[in-house]
Amino acid sequence: MTTVIVGAGPTGLTLACELARRGVPFRLIEAAPGPQPGSRGKGVQPRTLEVFDDLGIVDRVLAHGRMAMPMQSTGPDGRVTLGGAVPESLRNRPDIPYPASLITPEWRVEEALRLRLADLGGAIEFGTTLVGFTQSDEGVSAVLARDGGTETVTASWLVGCDGGHSVVRKQAGIGFVGETREEVRMIVADVAVDGLDRAAWQAWRHDEGVLSLCPLPSTNLFQYGAGIAPGQDPSLSLANMQAILERRTGRTDIRLNEPQWSSLWRANIRLADRYRQGRVFLAGDAAHIHSPAGGQGMNTGIQDAANLGWKFASPALLDTYEAERRPVAAHVLALSNARLRQALESNDIPTRRDASTIQLDVGYRGSVLARDDRDDAAALRAGDRAPDATRLMTVDGERRLFDLLRGGRFALLSFGDRPAVDVRTLHVVDQPIEPGDIADTGNHLADAYGATDRTLVLIRPDGYIGLISDVGDAKAVRQYLSHCLSPAAAPQP
Helix, strand or coil, rough: EEEEEEECCCHHHHHHHHHCCCCCCCCCCECCCCCCCCCCCCCHHHHHHHHHHHCHHHHHHHHHHHEECCCCCCCCCCCEEECCCCHHHHHCCCCCCCCEECCHHHHHHHHHHHHHHHCCCEEEECEEEEEEECCCCEEEEEEEEEECCCEEEEEEEEEEEECCHHHHHHHHHCCEEEEEEEEEEEEEEEEEEEECCCCEEEEEECCCCEEEECCCCCCCCEEEEEEECCCCCCCCCCHHHHHHHHHHHHCCCEEECCEEEEEEEEEEEEEEEEEECCCEECCCHHHHEEECCCCCHHHHHHHHHHHHHHHHHHHHHHHHHEEEEEHHHHHHHHHHHHHHHHHHHCCCHHHHHHHCCCCCCCCCCCCCCCCECCCCCCCCCCEEEECCHHHHCCCCCCHHHHHHCCCCCCCCEEECCCCCCCCCEEEEEECCCCCCCEEEEECHHHHHHHCCCCCCCEEEECCEEEEEEEECHHHHHHHHHHHHHHHHHHHCC
Protein backbone atom coordinates (compact mmCIF):
# COMPACT_ATOMS: atom_id res chain seq x y z
CA MET A 1 0.00 0.00 0.00
CA THR A 2 0.90 3.63 -0.34
CA THR A 3 1.42 6.63 1.94
CA VAL A 4 -0.83 9.64 1.34
CA ILE A 5 0.84 13.01 1.95
CA VAL A 6 -1.58 15.92 2.25
CA GLY A 7 -0.03 19.27 1.32
CA ALA A 8 2.70 20.07 -1.21
CA GLY A 9 4.45 22.92 0.56
CA PRO A 10 8.11 22.64 1.64
CA THR A 11 7.33 20.00 4.28
CA GLY A 12 5.22 17.74 2.08
CA LEU A 13 7.62 18.08 -0.85
CA THR A 14 10.62 17.18 1.32
CA LEU A 15 8.82 14.14 2.67
CA ALA A 16 7.82 13.07 -0.84
CA CYS A 17 11.45 13.35 -2.01
CA GLU A 18 12.59 11.24 0.94
CA LEU A 19 10.07 8.52 0.14
CA ALA A 20 10.69 8.67 -3.60
CA ARG A 21 14.41 8.07 -3.27
CA ARG A 22 13.72 5.06 -1.07
CA GLY A 23 11.19 3.56 -3.44
CA VAL A 24 8.41 3.89 -0.85
CA PRO A 25 5.05 4.32 -2.67
CA PHE A 26 3.21 7.58 -1.96
CA ARG A 27 0.63 10.01 -3.29
CA LEU A 28 1.22 13.71 -2.73
CA ILE A 29 -1.99 15.73 -2.94
CA GLU A 30 -2.41 19.50 -2.85
CA ALA A 31 -5.73 21.38 -2.69
CA ALA A 32 -4.41 24.41 -4.61
CA PRO A 33 -4.70 24.21 -8.41
CA GLY A 34 -0.98 24.77 -8.87
CA PRO A 35 2.20 26.17 -7.30
CA GLN A 36 1.47 29.12 -5.04
CA PRO A 37 3.22 32.51 -5.17
CA GLY A 38 4.63 34.40 -2.22
CA SER A 39 7.90 34.77 -0.36
CA ARG A 40 6.37 33.66 2.97
CA GLY A 41 9.17 31.82 4.85
CA LYS A 42 12.13 33.44 3.12
CA GLY A 43 14.94 32.39 5.50
CA VAL A 44 16.65 29.03 4.99
CA GLN A 45 18.77 28.06 7.98
CA PRO A 46 22.15 26.27 7.75
CA ARG A 47 20.79 22.97 9.08
CA THR A 48 18.12 23.02 6.37
CA LEU A 49 20.80 23.74 3.76
CA GLU A 50 22.51 20.55 4.95
CA VAL A 51 19.24 18.65 4.38
CA PHE A 52 19.09 20.15 0.87
CA ASP A 53 22.74 19.19 0.31
CA ASP A 54 21.87 15.59 1.09
CA LEU A 55 18.84 15.75 -1.25
CA GLY A 56 21.03 17.11 -4.04
CA ILE A 57 19.33 20.52 -4.43
CA VAL A 58 21.50 22.85 -2.36
CA ASP A 59 23.33 24.34 -5.36
CA ARG A 60 20.06 25.36 -6.98
CA VAL A 61 18.73 26.84 -3.72
CA LEU A 62 21.96 28.77 -3.13
CA ALA A 63 21.95 30.08 -6.71
CA HIS A 64 18.57 31.71 -6.10
CA GLY A 65 19.39 33.16 -2.70
CA ARG A 66 21.80 35.36 -0.79
CA MET A 67 23.81 34.19 2.19
CA ALA A 68 24.27 36.42 5.27
CA MET A 69 22.30 39.34 3.88
CA PRO A 70 23.27 42.57 5.68
CA MET A 71 20.54 44.19 7.78
CA GLN A 72 20.27 47.96 8.18
CA SER A 73 17.96 49.46 10.78
CA THR A 74 17.16 53.18 10.88
CA GLY A 75 15.79 54.78 14.03
CA PRO A 76 13.46 57.80 14.37
CA ASP A 77 16.53 59.99 14.90
CA GLY A 78 18.06 58.80 11.64
CA ARG A 79 20.73 56.75 13.37
CA VAL A 80 21.57 53.57 11.46
CA THR A 81 22.62 50.29 13.03
CA LEU A 82 23.95 47.31 11.10
CA GLY A 83 23.42 43.62 11.72
CA GLY A 84 23.32 40.24 10.07
CA ALA A 85 27.03 39.47 10.13
CA VAL A 86 28.14 35.86 10.58
CA PRO A 87 29.44 35.40 14.15
CA GLU A 88 33.18 34.86 14.36
CA SER A 89 32.56 31.57 16.18
CA LEU A 90 30.90 30.12 13.05
CA ARG A 91 33.41 31.30 10.45
CA ASN A 92 35.97 29.09 8.70
CA ARG A 93 34.75 25.93 10.44
CA PRO A 94 35.43 22.67 8.57
CA ASP A 95 32.55 21.07 10.50
CA ILE A 96 30.03 23.71 9.31
CA PRO A 97 29.72 24.08 5.53
CA TYR A 98 26.95 26.71 5.67
CA PRO A 99 27.59 29.16 8.53
CA ALA A 100 24.82 31.66 7.74
CA SER A 101 21.16 31.84 6.83
CA LEU A 102 20.10 32.18 3.21
CA ILE A 103 17.43 34.60 2.03
CA THR A 104 15.34 33.22 -0.82
CA PRO A 105 11.59 33.29 -1.50
CA GLU A 106 9.71 30.24 -0.28
CA TRP A 107 8.35 29.60 -3.77
CA ARG A 108 11.96 29.13 -4.95
CA VAL A 109 12.48 26.46 -2.29
CA GLU A 110 9.32 24.70 -3.42
CA GLU A 111 10.43 24.96 -7.05
CA ALA A 112 13.74 23.24 -6.27
CA LEU A 113 11.97 20.48 -4.34
CA ARG A 114 9.42 19.95 -7.13
CA LEU A 115 12.18 19.57 -9.69
CA ARG A 116 14.00 17.06 -7.49
CA LEU A 117 10.80 15.14 -6.94
CA ALA A 118 10.26 14.93 -10.69
CA ASP A 119 13.84 13.67 -11.13
CA LEU A 120 12.99 10.90 -8.66
CA GLY A 121 9.86 9.95 -10.59
CA GLY A 122 7.36 11.55 -8.20
CA ALA A 123 4.44 13.83 -8.99
CA ILE A 124 2.05 16.24 -7.28
CA GLU A 125 -1.72 15.86 -7.62
CA PHE A 126 -2.78 19.53 -7.65
CA GLY A 127 -6.43 20.43 -7.19
CA THR A 128 -6.99 17.38 -5.00
CA THR A 129 -8.45 17.70 -1.49
CA LEU A 130 -8.82 15.32 1.41
CA VAL A 131 -12.54 14.97 2.19
CA GLY A 132 -12.12 12.63 5.13
CA PHE A 133 -10.58 9.41 6.34
CA THR A 134 -11.06 6.45 8.62
CA GLN A 135 -8.37 4.17 9.95
CA SER A 136 -7.91 0.70 11.37
CA ASP A 137 -4.98 -1.35 12.62
CA GLU A 138 -4.27 -2.36 9.03
CA GLY A 139 -4.47 0.95 7.18
CA VAL A 140 -6.15 4.25 6.37
CA SER A 141 -9.09 4.74 4.02
CA ALA A 142 -8.94 8.29 2.63
CA VAL A 143 -11.56 9.98 0.45
CA LEU A 144 -10.06 12.38 -2.10
CA ALA A 145 -11.98 14.89 -4.21
CA ARG A 146 -10.92 16.18 -7.62
CA ASP A 147 -12.71 17.62 -10.66
CA GLY A 148 -16.11 17.17 -9.06
CA GLY A 149 -15.62 13.48 -8.29
CA THR A 150 -14.31 11.48 -5.34
CA GLU A 151 -11.95 8.56 -4.95
CA THR A 152 -11.35 6.30 -1.98
CA VAL A 153 -7.71 5.36 -1.43
CA THR A 154 -6.50 2.62 0.89
CA ALA A 155 -3.13 3.58 2.35
CA SER A 156 -0.68 2.34 4.94
CA TRP A 157 -0.15 5.82 6.37
CA LEU A 158 -1.53 9.35 6.10
CA VAL A 159 0.67 12.39 6.77
CA GLY A 160 -0.80 15.85 7.28
CA CYS A 161 1.55 18.52 5.90
CA ASP A 162 -1.43 20.77 5.23
CA GLY A 163 -0.62 23.82 7.32
CA GLY A 164 -1.97 25.55 10.38
CA HIS A 165 -5.61 24.91 9.42
CA SER A 166 -4.82 21.23 8.84
CA VAL A 167 -7.81 19.10 7.86
CA VAL A 168 -5.81 16.02 8.82
CA ARG A 169 -5.15 17.27 12.35
CA LYS A 170 -8.77 18.31 12.91
CA GLN A 171 -10.24 15.05 11.62
CA ALA A 172 -7.73 13.04 13.64
CA GLY A 173 -8.99 14.81 16.76
CA ILE A 174 -5.55 16.12 17.73
CA GLY A 175 -5.56 19.22 19.89
CA PHE A 176 -3.65 22.36 18.82
CA VAL A 177 -2.71 24.11 22.02
CA GLY A 178 -1.64 27.73 22.12
CA GLU A 179 -2.97 31.18 21.36
CA THR A 180 -3.97 33.52 18.58
CA ARG A 181 -2.91 37.09 19.34
CA GLU A 182 -5.29 39.19 17.29
CA GLU A 183 -3.51 42.38 18.40
CA VAL A 184 -0.26 41.26 16.75
CA ARG A 185 -0.66 41.57 12.99
CA MET A 186 1.59 42.25 10.05
CA ILE A 187 1.06 43.14 6.42
CA VAL A 188 3.37 40.99 4.30
CA ALA A 189 3.64 41.51 0.54
CA ASP A 190 5.92 40.94 -2.43
CA VAL A 191 6.33 44.22 -4.30
CA ALA A 192 8.61 45.89 -6.80
CA VAL A 193 10.13 49.05 -5.29
CA ASP A 194 11.45 52.16 -6.99
CA GLY A 195 14.03 54.38 -5.30
CA LEU A 196 15.69 51.80 -3.03
CA ASP A 197 18.82 49.76 -3.70
CA ARG A 198 19.04 46.03 -3.03
CA ALA A 199 22.27 46.03 -1.03
CA ALA A 200 20.66 45.23 2.32
CA TRP A 201 17.51 44.24 4.17
CA GLN A 202 16.29 47.59 5.50
CA ALA A 203 14.07 48.39 8.46
CA TRP A 204 12.75 51.65 9.89
CA ARG A 205 11.77 51.92 13.54
CA HIS A 206 8.77 54.11 14.28
CA ASP A 207 6.44 54.69 17.21
CA GLU A 208 3.58 53.01 15.35
CA GLY A 209 5.65 49.95 14.41
CA VAL A 210 8.51 48.67 12.32
CA LEU A 211 8.54 48.76 8.51
CA SER A 212 10.91 46.51 6.58
CA LEU A 213 11.85 45.96 2.96
CA CYS A 214 13.92 42.87 2.22
CA PRO A 215 15.22 42.31 -1.32
CA LEU A 216 14.21 38.89 -2.62
CA PRO A 217 17.15 37.39 -4.53
CA SER A 218 16.52 36.02 -8.05
CA THR A 219 13.56 38.39 -8.43
CA ASN A 220 13.04 42.14 -8.87
CA LEU A 221 10.87 42.18 -5.75
CA PHE A 222 11.14 43.09 -2.10
CA GLN A 223 9.26 41.51 0.78
CA TYR A 224 7.34 44.32 2.46
CA GLY A 225 6.59 43.85 6.17
CA ALA A 226 4.70 46.27 8.39
CA GLY A 227 3.50 45.58 11.92
CA ILE A 228 -0.11 46.72 12.38
CA ALA A 229 -1.15 47.76 15.89
CA PRO A 230 -4.79 47.77 17.07
CA GLY A 231 -6.65 50.69 15.53
CA GLN A 232 -4.37 50.92 12.49
CA ASP A 233 -5.62 50.22 8.98
CA PRO A 234 -4.85 46.56 8.11
CA SER A 235 -5.97 46.77 4.46
CA LEU A 236 -3.71 45.28 1.80
CA SER A 237 -4.27 48.08 -0.72
CA LEU A 238 -1.28 49.68 -2.41
CA ALA A 239 -2.43 53.08 -1.13
CA ASN A 240 -2.40 51.94 2.51
CA MET A 241 0.97 50.20 2.18
CA GLN A 242 2.48 53.32 0.57
CA ALA A 243 1.07 55.57 3.30
CA ILE A 244 2.53 53.35 6.04
CA LEU A 245 5.90 53.38 4.30
CA GLU A 246 5.98 57.17 4.03
CA ARG A 247 4.96 57.71 7.66
CA ARG A 248 7.50 55.29 9.06
CA THR A 249 10.46 56.13 6.80
CA GLY A 250 9.82 59.85 6.47
CA ARG A 251 10.59 59.43 2.76
CA THR A 252 8.49 60.04 -0.33
CA ASP A 253 11.14 58.96 -2.85
CA ILE A 254 10.53 55.24 -2.25
CA ARG A 255 7.60 54.11 -4.36
CA LEU A 256 5.83 50.78 -4.19
CA ASN A 257 4.31 49.06 -7.20
CA GLU A 258 1.15 46.95 -7.12
CA PRO A 259 1.79 43.90 -4.88
CA GLN A 260 2.23 40.59 -6.67
CA TRP A 261 1.25 38.73 -3.48
CA SER A 262 0.05 39.95 -0.08
CA SER A 263 -1.25 38.60 3.20
CA LEU A 264 -2.30 39.83 6.63
CA TRP A 265 -0.43 37.71 9.16
CA ARG A 266 -1.77 37.16 12.67
CA ALA A 267 0.29 35.79 15.55
CA ASN A 268 -0.79 32.16 15.88
CA ILE A 269 1.46 30.25 18.27
CA ARG A 270 0.40 26.64 18.70
CA LEU A 271 1.74 23.11 19.17
CA ALA A 272 -0.11 19.85 18.48
CA ASP A 273 -0.85 17.65 21.50
CA ARG A 274 0.73 14.74 19.66
CA TYR A 275 2.28 14.08 16.26
CA ARG A 276 0.73 10.66 15.69
CA GLN A 277 -2.74 9.19 15.98
CA GLY A 278 -2.61 5.56 14.92
CA ARG A 279 -1.55 5.56 11.27
CA VAL A 280 -1.85 9.33 10.92
CA PHE A 281 1.08 11.73 11.36
CA LEU A 282 1.50 15.51 11.41
CA ALA A 283 4.47 17.51 10.16
CA GLY A 284 5.29 21.17 9.57
CA ASP A 285 2.70 23.86 10.30
CA ALA A 286 0.05 21.18 10.82
CA ALA A 287 1.97 20.26 13.99
CA HIS A 288 3.38 23.63 15.04
CA ILE A 289 2.96 27.24 14.03
CA HIS A 290 5.30 30.00 15.09
CA SER A 291 5.94 33.69 14.88
CA PRO A 292 8.10 34.39 11.80
CA ALA A 293 10.60 36.16 14.07
CA GLY A 294 13.86 34.27 13.74
CA GLY A 295 12.90 32.41 10.55
CA GLN A 296 12.23 29.03 12.18
CA GLY A 297 8.87 27.73 10.93
CA MET A 298 9.55 26.52 7.38
CA ASN A 299 12.89 25.10 8.45
CA THR A 300 11.39 23.14 11.34
CA GLY A 301 8.83 21.59 8.99
CA ILE A 302 11.46 20.56 6.44
CA GLN A 303 13.46 18.93 9.21
CA ASP A 304 10.32 17.16 10.47
CA ALA A 305 10.08 15.58 7.02
CA ALA A 306 13.76 14.62 6.97
CA ASN A 307 13.35 12.91 10.35
CA LEU A 308 10.15 11.08 9.41
CA GLY A 309 10.93 10.08 5.83
CA TRP A 310 13.58 7.42 6.43
CA LYS A 311 11.60 5.88 9.29
CA PHE A 312 8.82 4.58 7.02
CA ALA A 313 11.30 1.92 5.94
CA SER A 314 10.83 0.23 9.31
CA PRO A 315 7.50 0.78 11.15
CA ALA A 316 9.23 0.07 14.48
CA LEU A 317 11.00 3.43 14.09
CA LEU A 318 7.88 5.53 13.62
CA ASP A 319 7.18 5.97 17.33
CA THR A 320 10.50 7.81 17.64
CA TYR A 321 9.29 10.60 15.33
CA GLU A 322 7.16 12.43 17.88
CA ALA A 323 9.63 11.71 20.70
CA GLU A 324 12.43 13.37 18.71
CA ARG A 325 10.63 16.19 16.90
CA ARG A 326 7.97 17.52 19.28
CA PRO A 327 10.55 18.76 21.84
CA VAL A 328 12.34 20.54 19.00
CA ALA A 329 9.13 22.35 18.05
CA ALA A 330 8.51 23.31 21.68
CA HIS A 331 12.01 24.81 21.81
CA VAL A 332 11.47 26.64 18.52
CA LEU A 333 8.19 28.09 19.80
CA ALA A 334 9.97 29.41 22.87
CA LEU A 335 12.74 30.91 20.71
CA SER A 336 10.38 32.53 18.19
CA ASN A 337 8.19 33.87 21.02
CA ALA A 338 11.23 35.49 22.62
CA ARG A 339 12.24 37.01 19.28
CA LEU A 340 8.70 38.27 18.70
CA ARG A 341 8.64 39.85 22.16
CA GLN A 342 11.99 41.50 21.44
CA ALA A 343 10.71 42.80 18.09
CA LEU A 344 7.56 44.26 19.66
CA GLU A 345 9.46 45.91 22.51
CA SER A 346 12.15 47.42 20.31
CA ASN A 347 10.10 48.05 17.15
CA ASP A 348 12.94 46.38 15.31
CA ILE A 349 13.96 43.10 13.68
CA PRO A 350 16.21 40.95 15.90
CA THR A 351 19.50 40.23 14.14
CA ARG A 352 21.41 38.00 16.57
CA ARG A 353 22.66 34.82 14.93
CA ASP A 354 24.16 31.84 16.74
CA ALA A 355 23.88 28.04 16.72
CA SER A 356 20.39 28.16 18.29
CA THR A 357 18.90 30.55 15.73
CA ILE A 358 20.35 28.67 12.73
CA GLN A 359 19.32 25.25 14.09
CA LEU A 360 22.78 23.70 14.19
CA ASP A 361 22.21 22.83 17.85
CA VAL A 362 19.12 20.70 17.16
CA GLY A 363 19.72 17.14 18.33
CA TYR A 364 18.23 14.00 19.81
CA ARG A 365 20.35 13.10 22.83
CA GLY A 366 18.33 10.79 25.05
CA SER A 367 16.39 9.30 22.12
CA VAL A 368 16.06 5.52 22.01
CA LEU A 369 17.92 5.84 18.69
CA ALA A 370 20.93 7.50 20.36
CA ARG A 371 23.48 5.05 21.77
CA ASP A 372 27.08 5.57 22.80
CA ASP A 373 29.68 4.55 25.36
CA ARG A 374 30.98 8.06 25.98
CA ASP A 375 30.57 9.89 29.27
CA ASP A 376 28.36 12.90 29.78
CA ALA A 377 31.28 15.32 29.47
CA ALA A 378 31.99 14.39 25.84
CA ALA A 379 31.52 17.28 23.42
CA LEU A 380 29.95 15.04 20.77
CA ARG A 381 27.37 12.41 21.70
CA ALA A 382 24.94 10.12 19.93
CA GLY A 383 21.89 12.13 18.90
CA ASP A 384 23.94 15.16 17.87
CA ARG A 385 24.14 16.54 14.35
CA ALA A 386 26.95 14.78 12.45
CA PRO A 387 29.70 17.34 11.81
CA ASP A 388 31.19 17.85 8.36
CA ALA A 389 34.95 17.65 7.74
CA THR A 390 37.21 18.91 4.96
CA ARG A 391 40.59 17.94 3.49
CA LEU A 392 39.70 14.28 3.08
CA MET A 393 41.79 12.65 0.37
CA THR A 394 40.10 9.92 -1.69
CA VAL A 395 40.90 8.16 -4.93
CA ASP A 396 38.81 10.90 -6.56
CA GLY A 397 40.78 13.73 -4.96
CA GLU A 398 40.07 16.02 -2.01
CA ARG A 399 36.49 15.87 -0.74
CA ARG A 400 34.27 16.95 2.12
CA LEU A 401 32.74 14.34 4.39
CA PHE A 402 29.25 15.52 3.42
CA ASP A 403 30.11 14.82 -0.23
CA LEU A 404 30.62 11.17 0.70
CA LEU A 405 27.54 10.89 2.91
CA ARG A 406 25.10 12.43 0.41
CA GLY A 407 22.11 10.29 -0.52
CA GLY A 408 20.17 9.53 2.66
CA ARG A 409 21.96 6.32 3.65
CA PHE A 410 23.42 5.08 6.88
CA ALA A 411 27.14 5.81 7.06
CA LEU A 412 29.74 4.13 9.23
CA LEU A 413 32.94 5.95 10.11
CA SER A 414 35.67 3.60 11.32
CA PHE A 415 38.85 5.19 12.63
CA GLY A 416 40.71 1.91 13.08
CA ASP A 417 40.66 -1.47 11.40
CA ARG A 418 37.68 -2.27 9.23
CA PRO A 419 34.98 -3.64 11.56
CA ALA A 420 33.24 -6.96 11.01
CA VAL A 421 29.95 -5.33 10.07
CA ASP A 422 27.63 -6.20 7.21
CA VAL A 423 27.40 -2.63 5.93
CA ARG A 424 25.07 -3.18 2.98
CA THR A 425 23.99 0.39 2.21
CA LEU A 426 26.79 1.96 4.23
CA HIS A 427 29.81 3.96 3.27
CA VAL A 428 32.84 2.85 5.31
CA VAL A 429 35.58 5.37 6.06
CA ASP A 430 38.85 3.85 7.25
CA GLN A 431 42.29 4.88 8.39
CA PRO A 432 45.03 4.25 7.40
CA ILE A 433 44.13 4.81 3.76
CA GLU A 434 43.46 1.83 1.53
CA PRO A 435 42.19 1.83 -2.06
CA GLY A 436 38.78 3.52 -2.07
CA ASP A 437 39.13 4.78 1.49
CA ILE A 438 39.93 8.17 2.98
CA ALA A 439 42.97 9.90 4.41
CA ASP A 440 42.16 12.67 6.89
CA THR A 441 45.00 14.94 5.81
CA GLY A 442 43.93 17.84 7.99
CA ASN A 443 42.85 15.80 11.03
CA HIS A 444 39.49 17.55 10.63
CA LEU A 445 37.53 14.30 10.65
CA ALA A 446 39.16 12.85 13.77
CA ASP A 447 38.96 16.21 15.55
CA ALA A 448 35.31 16.76 14.70
CA TYR A 449 34.34 13.36 16.08
CA GLY A 450 36.77 13.26 19.02
CA ALA A 451 37.90 9.91 17.66
CA THR A 452 40.54 7.46 18.81
CA ASP A 453 41.98 4.71 16.61
CA ARG A 454 39.13 2.40 17.74
CA THR A 455 36.15 4.72 17.37
CA LEU A 456 33.09 3.69 15.34
CA VAL A 457 30.47 6.30 14.43
CA LEU A 458 27.18 5.33 12.77
CA ILE A 459 25.42 8.24 11.08
CA ARG A 460 21.68 8.04 10.46
CA PRO A 461 20.13 8.79 7.05
CA ASP A 462 18.95 12.20 8.32
CA GLY A 463 22.47 13.33 9.24
CA TYR A 464 22.40 12.71 12.99
CA ILE A 465 24.65 10.36 14.94
CA GLY A 466 22.89 7.14 15.86
CA LEU A 467 25.76 5.39 17.63
CA ILE A 468 29.29 6.14 18.83
CA SER A 469 31.56 3.48 20.25
CA ASP A 470 35.04 4.53 21.37
CA VAL A 471 35.79 0.89 22.21
CA GLY A 472 35.04 -0.21 18.65
CA ASP A 473 31.98 -2.32 19.49
CA ALA A 474 31.05 -3.79 16.09
CA LYS A 475 28.36 -5.93 17.71
CA ALA A 476 26.55 -2.79 18.85
CA VAL A 477 26.64 -1.48 15.28
CA ARG A 478 25.17 -4.72 13.94
CA GLN A 479 22.41 -4.67 16.53
CA TYR A 480 21.57 -1.06 15.75
CA LEU A 481 21.34 -1.78 12.03
CA SER A 482 19.23 -4.89 12.52
CA HIS A 483 16.74 -2.68 14.34
CA CYS A 484 16.73 0.08 11.72
CA LEU A 485 17.30 -1.49 8.31
CA SER A 486 14.88 -3.29 6.04
CA PRO A 487 14.95 -3.84 2.27
CA ALA A 488 12.98 -0.63 1.75
CA ALA A 489 15.61 1.44 3.56
CA ALA A 490 18.10 1.71 0.70
CA PRO A 491 17.56 4.99 -1.19
CA GLN A 492 17.74 5.24 -4.95
CA PRO A 493 20.71 7.11 -6.45
